[in-house]
Amino acid sequence: MEKLFIYNTASRKKEEFIAQVENHAGMYVCGPTVYGDAHLGHSRPAITFDLLFRYLTYIGYKVRYVRNITDVGHLENDADEGEDKIGKKARIAQLEPMEVVQYYTNRYRENMRQLNVLPPSIEPQASGHIIEQQAMVDQILKTGFAYEVNGSVYFDVEKYNTKYHYGKLSGRVLEDLYSTTRELDGQSEKKNSFDFALWKKANPEHIMQWPSKWSEGFPGWHLECSVMSTKYLGEVFDIHGGGLDLMFPHHECEIAQSVAANGHESVKYWMHNNMITINGQKMGKSLGNFITLDELFSGSHQLLEKTYHPMTIRFFILQAHYRNPLDFSNEALQAAEKGLDRLFNALKTLHKISENGTSSAFDIKKWRDKCFDAINDDLNTPILIAHLFDAVKFINSVAAGSAQITGDDLILLRKLMNDIIFSILGLKNTSENTALDEKFDDVVSLLLEIRQEAKKDKNWSLADKIRDELLERGIVIKDTKDGYEWSFK
Amino acid sequence: MEKLFIYNTASRKKEEFIAQVENHAGMYVCGPTVYGDAHLGHSRPAITFDLLFRYLTYIGYKVRYVRNITDVGHLENDADEGEDKIGKKARIAQLEPMEVVQYYTNRYRENMRQLNVLPPSIEPQASGHIIEQQAMVDQILKTGFAYEVNGSVYFDVEKYNTKYHYGKLSGRVLEDLYSTTRELDGQSEKKNSFDFALWKKANPEHIMQWPSKWSEGFPGWHLECSVMSTKYLGEVFDIHGGGLDLMFPHHECEIAQSVAANGHESVKYWMHNNMITINGQKMGKSLGNFITLDELFSGSHQLLEKTYHPMTIRFFILQAHYRNPLDFSNEALQAAEKGLDRLFNALKTLHKISENGTSSAFDIKKWRDKCFDAINDDLNTPILIAHLFDAVKFINSVAAGSAQITGDDLILLRKLMNDIIFSILGLKNTSENTALDEKFDDVVSLLLEIRQEAKKDKNWSLADKIRDELLERGIVIKDTKDGYEWSFK
Numbered sequence A, B: 001m002e003k004l005f006i007y008n009t010a011s012r013k014k015e016e017f018i019a020q021v022e023n024h025a026g027m028y029v030c031g032p033t034v035y036g037d038a039h040l041g042h043s044r045p046a047i048t049f050d051l052l053f054r055y056l057t058y059i060g061y062k063v064r065y066v067r068n069i070t071d072v073g074h075l076e077n078d079a080d081e082g083e084d085k086i087g088k089k090a091r092i093a094q095l096e097p098m099e100v101v102q103y104y105t106n107r108y109r110e111n112m113r114q115l116n117v118l119p120p121s122i123e124p125q126a127s128g129h130i131i132e133q134q135a136m137v138d139q140i141l142k143t144g145f146a147y148e149v150n151g152s153v154y155f156d157v158e159k160y161n162t163k164y165h166y167g168k169l170s171g172r173v174l175e176d177l178y179s180t181t182r183e184l185d186g187q188s189e190k191k192n193s194f195d196f197a198l199w200k201k202a203n204p205e206h207i208m209q210w211p212s213k214w215s216e217g218f219p220g221w222h223l224e225c226s227v228m229s230t231k232y233l234g235e236v237f238d239i240h241g242g243g244l245d246l247m248f249p250h251h252e253c254e255i256a257q258s259v260a261a262n263g264h265e266s267v268k269y270w271m272h273n274n275m276i277t278i279n280g281q282k283m284g285k286s287l288g289n290f291i292t293l294d295e296l297f298s299g300s301h302q303l304l305e306k307t308y309h310p311m312t313i314r315f316f317i318l319q320a321h322y323r324n325p326l327d328f329s330n331e332a333l334q335a336a337e338k339g340l341d342r343l344f345n346a347l348k349t350l351h352k353i354s355e356n357g358t359s360s361a362f363d364i365k366k367w368r369d370k371c372f373d374a375i376n377d378d379l380n381t382p383i384l385i386a387h388l389f390d391a392v393k394f395i396n397s398v399a400a401g402s403a404q405i406t407g408d409d410l411i412l413l414r415k416l417m418n419d420i421i422f423s424i425l426g427l428k429n430t431s432e433n434t435a436l437d438e439k440f441d442d443v444v445s446l447l448l449e450i451r452q453e454a455k456k457d458k459n460w461s462l463a464d465k466i467r468d469e470l471l472e473r474g475i476v477i478k479d480t481k482d483g484y485e486w487s488f489k
Helices: A040-058 A085-093 A097-114 A130-143 A157-163 A174-180 A223-233 A244-262 A293-298 A310-318 A330-350 A364-376 A381-399 A407-424 A434-456 A460-472 B040-058 B085-093 B097-114 B126-143 B157-163 B174-180 B223-233 B244-262 B293-298 B310-318 B330-350 B364-376 B381-399 B407-424 B434-456 B460-472
Strands: A005-008 A013-016 A024-029 A062-067 A146-149 A152-155 A196-201 A217-219 A237-243 A267-273 A276-278 A326-328 A475-480 A483-488 B005-008 B013-016 B024-029 B062-067 B146-149 B152-155 B196-201 B217-219 B237-243 B267-273 B276-278 B326-328 B475-480 B483-488
Touching: A005 A267, A024 A040, A024 A223, A040 A062, A040 A097, A040 A237, A040 A267, A040 A276, A040 A293, A040 A310, A040 A407, A062 A223, A085 A097, A097 A293, A130 A146, A130 A152, A130 A196, A130 A217, A130 A223, A130 A244, A130 B126, A152 A244, A157 A174, A157 A244, A196 A244, A223 A237, A223 A244, A237 A244, A244 A267, A293 A310, A310 A326, A310 A330, A310 A381, A326 A330, A330 A381, A330 A407, A364 A381, A364 A407, A381 A407, A434 A460, A434 A475, A434 B434, A434 B460, A460 A475, A460 B434, B005 B267, B024 B040, B024 B223, B040 B062, B040 B097, B040 B237, B040 B267, B040 B276, B040 B293, B040 B310, B040 B407, B062 B223, B085 B097, B097 B293, B126 B146, B126 B152, B126 B196, B126 B217, B126 B223, B126 B244, B152 B244, B157 B174, B157 B244, B196 B244, B223 B237, B223 B244, B237 B244, B244 B267, B293 B310, B310 B326, B310 B330, B310 B381, B326 B330, B330 B381, B330 B407, B364 B381, B364 B407, B381 B407, B434 B460, B434 B475, B434 B483, B460 B475
Parallel strands: A024 A062, A024 A237, A237 A267, A276 A326, B024 B062, B024 B237, B237 B267, B276 B326
Antiparallel strands: A005 A013, A146 A152, A152 A196, A196 A217, A475 A483, B005 B013, B146 B152, B152 B196, B196 B217, B475 B483
């Protein structure tokens, strides 16, 4: 099996991935809070951990990938006060909260399908695990790291920090939090403002609530991930992923909850993808640069010059290393679009060319090793993609007759290119449309054949007519030394 | 608003549909138990109630449509003994039960998408509503219609029947059930064999279990529908649908549970679709005629002569009235396929023809009324579709120049045909492929234009070449009086 190294946020270094159970990998990633359309920011963790899911599977792991749907308990401003995000949307739209949840979950899944992100093995909903969350609150109360006030239960961060280390993942220091977090007003039930809710008594306006021994209420937002990850992956599991914005407080609180309840941590490797900016700015509703994936795919946002295919977005994201920030701009997306076209054109060429020599001008086996070294080095896709373009150059040289390839190397190169492009990177041909696509190719080829014959017969008017009329229909003919090629304008 | 009449299984007659809340319709339909691929039998309730969902929406209702996913508590043989269907699959496949659930739920949703069945407004999972189910068990224990034995809770049918009427939906008589149901062995905890579990204490081999005041256990299968329907639609709601096979005992038990807990029934209109047979036989694994939807769409079952497009299945099902039995056979499916083609060809023609007279040979308004009379008469789609084919005949006559249509009627007919075919029946053009499809049409038209010119120039060899080569590529040219038409072979 390939030796994969991944950067562990907890240790702040690259570590070899060693699974808890041989040949099995358990992986939990924080999914969306489904109260609005998925936007650019959602695409990066989805694609990053889809890459990891695909790669672990490719190198032989049986992967159990859990990605949750947050459908309750996520309050506005991510704090412990205010209205539930989904409840608020439901109130405004005059819908039952679960209608809001279903609507946006369906749209999220459709966006994921468009981005060729595989569905996770399990996609649990927070509202579907209330009993399990109540059991964990009970356990934390029992170990003494939580306190109950007026029907709500809060995690006692200060007490936890006397025995364990709150802040170990994010590097935050509790002493600093005293001064940087919002001061408690006289009404607060919390001992300290950095304490967080495990169970909240519901206000009358709160639509979603369940009975419990403490109150009719609902679970705190951080709880679901601790509960559902260990329910489906075990008390200790391999990988926990998510966006860098979730590291504090969300993931820090997850660690505290698990340690308080079980006496030990659950996660072996913490992985965080970096953020996306737009034209150098942070995304935000007030900045007018908040672009949903649907808007991106349909070009219907004022900042967009054109529509962008989901595969262009996927390729663009993979062209950067997941731990680096990534800036979206029309220029950058159009460059990615061109690159992706070049890649797929070369792949098409690769399946057309024949062996043409007894030795190859390109060391395929060495190239293969470089490709896997890149991906094994903390999923270094920009380097991997650079290697792919070395192969593209070589393929085009072979097609032009200026480089040689042996039969064996041709077979190997075809397999490796397919494996890396489709199985590992999860790309798809943007013009892929299976049956109709092939028929289309057939019919255009017939037209081009008729044009060739017309040229042979010196019937220039027919030959020109075909060229011009196809151009009018968005199809460009390029005459080549061997005949012709066509492409969409 | 249209006056819709639906057959109420409870009253055994057609009744006018009167919504509980004006302009709002609440509708609950029993969804799949997700432990295997969806088969032919799943397609009929899905399409029947999708039709109702679409039609209610079309005539102006705001519909809340709840269709559940059964992911726990459904034991083998639908009885109260034996292994959980999903748990068993999980054990055999060495998977976590929720992986089995997710896998088959994803596949079910994909099949529904292929059949153009709209996703319901809410798709709740049984395992996500354990607290709510426990609350209903509590309520039924409190009203005295259930008893606890060794950590399990059973519904007391005999006692219920002294006060209420067990059997009112299905027409079963309790006296007969004494003799027809399996005799209790000495080990049974039930008072009578027709009692059913509300909560079952879990055996050690049972993977899915939750804490409760009675035992670590799981809810009985019938409970989830009573609980989730009233949670999301209210204690009294409009429509409950499902297959005829679920009428007894499942729906009968649902009624008993709701009445026992709340003192009154929940459902105003009970609707049941009839069953599907294959070549005259009941579907069954042992009979070798158990065809999954994937097999049907890919033609990969020995009983199938070819692949069938999901729209052919949908059209085939809509051609029968939902309350009649329906027999699948290759002949019947191929007839449906041809009918669907004729319908869509006429629709294409309808959008090409122009007004050609000052009066129409067909009374469109009267035809419109007949169409809506049919669908308003308990969703009589076979009659509706027969009316559509009257319009097809007329459209083809107009295209052939043998009938007249006015401009106003043309506009009205186009709107009505589109509304009925797409919005109400939920059909799609099987060759629909949007952008590429249009381009394809463009390119074939160019070829046909070149062929016309070749014929004018008496260049017969080119004209024939185009015809023959297109035919080889599966495209048939038909010369018409005005020029030409083409279609896929």
